[in-house]
Amino acid sequence: MEKGVKYMDNSLKVGTFEALCIILIGVIGQNILIMPKFIIQSQSSSSIVNVIYITLIALVLIVIFNSLYRNLHGMDLLDISEYIFGKYFKIIVGFIIIAYFLFTASLLLRNTSENLRTMYFQSTPTPYLLFFIILGSCLVNKYGLKAVIKCNAIIVTFILIAFAILFLLSIKQFEFTRVYPIFGYGFKNTFLDGLKNISIFANLFLLSLASPLLHSKRQFDTVSILSTIICGVFVSLTVTALLLMFPSSISSGSNVPLYLQTRAINLGRLVQRVDAFFILIWLLTMLSYISISVAAVTYVFRKIFNLSDSTHISYTFFAILFGICLIYTNLIQIRQIDSRQNNLISIIILSSITFLVLILGNIKKKKQDKKMKGFQNV
Numbered sequence: 001m002e003k004g005v006k007y008m009d010n011s012l013k014v015g016t017f018e019a020l021c022i023i024l025i026g027v028i029g030q031n032i033l034i035m036p037k038f039i040i041q042s043q044s045s046s047s048i049v050n051v052i053y054i055t056l057i058a059l060v061l062i063v064i065f066n067s068l069y070r071n072l073h074g075m076d077l078l079d080i081s082e083y084i085f086g087k088y089f090k091i092i093v094g095f096i097i098i099a100y101f102l103f104t105a106s107l108l109l110r111n112t113s114e115n116l117r118t119m120y121f122q123s124t125p126t127p128y129l130l131f132f133i134i135l136g137s138c139l140v141n142k143y144g145l146k147a148v149i150k151c152n153a154i155i156v157t158f159i160l161i162a163f164a165i166l167f168l169l170s171i172k173q174f175e176f177t178r179v180y181p182i183f184g185y186g187f188k189n190t191f192l193d194g195l196k197n198i199s200i201f202a203n204l205f206l207l208s209l210a211s212p213l214l215h216s217k218r219q220f221d222t223v224s225i226l227s228t229i230i231c232g233v234f235v236s237l238t239v240t241a242l243l244l245m246f247p248s249s250i251s252s253g254s255n256v257p258l259y260l261q262t263r264a265i266n267l268g269r270l271v272q273r274v275d276a277f278f279i280l281i282w283l284l285t286m287l288s289y290i291s292i293s294v295a296a297v298t299y300v301f302r303k304i305f306n307l308s309d310s311t312h313i314s315y316t317f318f319a320i321l322f323g324i325c326l327i328y329t330n331l332i333q334i335r336q337i338d339s340r341q342n343n344l345i346s347i348i349i350l351s352s353i354t355f356l357v358l359i360l361g362n363i364k365k366k367k368q369d370k371k372m373k374g375f376q377n378v
Contacts, residue, residue, distance in 0.1 A: 012145065012146060012213060013213060013214070013215055014149055014210075014213045014214070016219055016222055016223055016226075017153060018149050018150070018152075018153045019210055019213065019214060019219070019223045020223055020226055020227050020230070021149075021152050021153040021156040021157070022149060022152060022206060022210055022292060023203065023204060023206050023207060023210070023223065023227040023231075024156050024160075024227060024230060024231065024234075025152055025155075025156055025285070025288050025289050025292055026202075026203025026204075026206055026289070026292070027200060027201070027203055027204075027231040027234065027235070028156065028159055028234065028285055028289075029108060029203075029285055029286070029288075029289030030104075030108065030200065030203070034108070034111070035197075035200045035235065036235075036238050036239050036242050036257050036258065037257050038197070039051065039197050039200075039235075039239055040239065040242060040243060040248050040257070041248075042189075042193070042194065042196075042197070043184050043185070043189070043190060043194055043197070044184040044185060044248045045178060045179055045180060045181055045182065045184045045243070045248065046181075046182060046183045046184030046185070046189070046190040046194075047184070047239045047243050047248075048179060048236065048239060048240050048243060049182060049183065049184075049190055050184075050190050050191075050194040050197060051197070051200075051232065051235050051236045051239050052232070052236060053190070053191060053194065054194065054195065054197050054198045054200070054201075054232075055201075055228070055229075055231075055232030055235075055236070057195070057198055058198055058201040058204070058228050058231075058232065059225070059228050059229070059232075061201075061351075062204065062224050062225060062228050063225075064355075065207070065224065065354075065355070065358070066220070066221050066224055066225075068355070068358035068359065068361075068362055069208075069211070069217075069220065069358065070217065071361075071362055071365045071366075072358065072361050072362070072365065073211065073216075073217040073220060074211065074212060075211065075212070075361075076208060076209050076210075076211050076212050076303075077093060077097070077208040077209060077354065077357055078090050078093060078094055078209075078300065078303050078304070079212075080357050080358065080361040081093040081094075081357055083361060083364065084357065084360045084361055084364055090304065091304050093353065093357065094300045094301070094303070094304040095304070096353060097209075097296075097297075097300050098297050098300055098301060101293045101294075101296055101297045102293075102297060102317070102320065102321055102324060103324070104293070105289070105290055105293040105294070105321060106321055106324040106325045106327075106328075107328075107334060107337060108286070108289065109130060109133060109134070109286065109290060109321070109325050110126075110130070110325045110328050110334055111331070111334050111335075112133070112282070112286050113126050113129040113130045113133065113325070114126060114330075114331045114334065115256050115259075115331075116129055116279075116282075117129060118331075119256075119259070120279070127326060130322060130325050130326070131322065133283070133286055133287065133290065134290065134318050134321065134322055136287045137287050137288075137290040137291040137294065137318070138314070138315065138318045140287070140291045141291055141294055141295060141298075141314045141318075142314075145295055145299070148291050148292060148295045151288065151291065152288045152291065152292055155284045155285070155287070155288040156288065158281075158284065159281055159284065159285055160234070162277070162281050163234065163237070163238070163281075164237075166241075166261065166262065166265070166278075167237050167238075167240075167241050169265050170241045170245055170261060170264070170265060173244075173245050173264060173265075174241075174244035174245060175244055175245070176244060178243055178244055178247070178248070179243065179244070200231070200235055201228065201231060201232075202351070204224070204227060204228060204231070205351075205354055206292075206296065207220070207223070207224050207227075208354050208358075209296060209299070209300070210223075238258065241261055242257050242258070242260075242261060245260075245261060245264060246260060246264075258278065259275060259278060262275040262277070262278040263275050290321070294314055294317050294318055294321065295314070297317050298313050298314045298317055301313060301317070
């Protein structure tokens, strides 16, 4: 076996809170930059109603997801893919997962770097900012998946507390008349067209990779339901604060709407730069999000090719991620891609593939069980 830190072994198990944090960082990472803007842009005053609605839809889908996983617990999406059609199908599904994580992580990372450079580091070249964020994530991943999960749990706890405080500090500036008309651009836009916003829950897909890390099916069900509810509450509070503090044209037009929220908070002479605190939250979120994404990519790649434990694989993917980030030409291009990928790739590719694999896995499992039962009766 190659020397190096173990990146995954069959004995590694995580607690419910740690598993929750793995799922939550995906939603939080997207939520800081992308999703509030797109939701308010498409829904206007009905944004709060729309988020509550899609959260309920997501809960229904998670219940279906859990029922499909009941007979396949302990297997991740790659295991189930191989169980259905063999190793070549596993390789196809694995590379789709890898492409998704690298693509979304690169968009978010480049978006973050461009906005940081615009707001604070005008004289710093974008590649420098990208390099230092990736370097921080790389140092965490050096110590293996367990270290990544532990660090992520600490960071997510800090982020959730910080956002709760941020929401409470924003309440005095709420203008509740901005929720009218409640259905914004109309019933159809809120409940039919607005279904595309369910992409904010796309990273619940991580559950299909985290299953082997959990102790029991009951823990899996608990994590899936709780993560959906917490994600829904988190996004609801974020969108509510932005909608009630600013006209929708301002919050949907800003590159970083949550930055506007922190700039608007005034704590007197005691604390005059709340936005500096937001930058800290932002950077920690990116560090954890990139660490989890590369950890997932490394795990999938190693499992596809049955490679021995080594940290060198993760270094390679960090280098690939850095290279992909440099391909994008400017912030306008990134925004255009963001608006398409969040609703198209997240929903069609992830949801469709995940549910298709689970359905096919259940069909094969039932056929095998029926065949085995037939042998026993003979």
